[in-house]
Amino acid sequence: EVQLVESGGGLVKPGGSLRLSCAASGFTFSSYSMNWVRQAPGKGLEWVSSISSSSSYIYYADSVKGRFTISRDNAKNSLYLQMNSLRAEDTAVYYCARQGYCSGGSCYSGGRDDAFDIWGQGTMVTVSS
């Protein structure tokens, strides 16, 4: 079964740090670009960061640039998000998401402008004093 499982969320004080992890299984993790997407309570989806399959390309939303760092370990089938200098507005459920699509029984990694086809269950990050 194709699965993404996030962990590492919790309560942290403003200015603090947290490291999120996403464990992938059921597919060839090293072939896919991966993403972090967040959703503040009662709000819409917000893309946070992306990393290509070999870590050659990394992108960040302006709202987290300079504070968050995305990384991956293909040998461990894992994606990470190091979050520093956390603010109250970073409070959200954080999802990891695979980039690609499945059609006709086969799955493809797709291009940079492709959709996010597999999502984890999310991990809650609360930034509060």
Next chain:
Amino acid sequence: SYELTQPPSVSVSPGQTASITCSGDKLGDKYACWYQQKPGQSPVLVIYQDSKRPSGIPERFSGSNSGNTATLTISGTQAMDEADYYCQAWDSSIGYVFGTGTKVTVL
């Protein structure tokens, strides 16, 4: 910056057709995709590359994208389709952009 605008809500009767629009500058020049999110659940991809359905998504979901508007159409809407729907596109200057979201209510 780049923004994708959706209507906040759409209401539809069971068995009827629901159309959800997503507006953005020259959106038709980009790939648009759509996600369904039910309360307390993770988003699910329902349309990718403007009009393609992932494996397992019912045929009643269809999509189109032209000009400045992408549209998600749900034909023969069922009660189980009640959810929030988000469009998404990639913009080379700012990355991935999600639409503002539309709550679909099946009356």
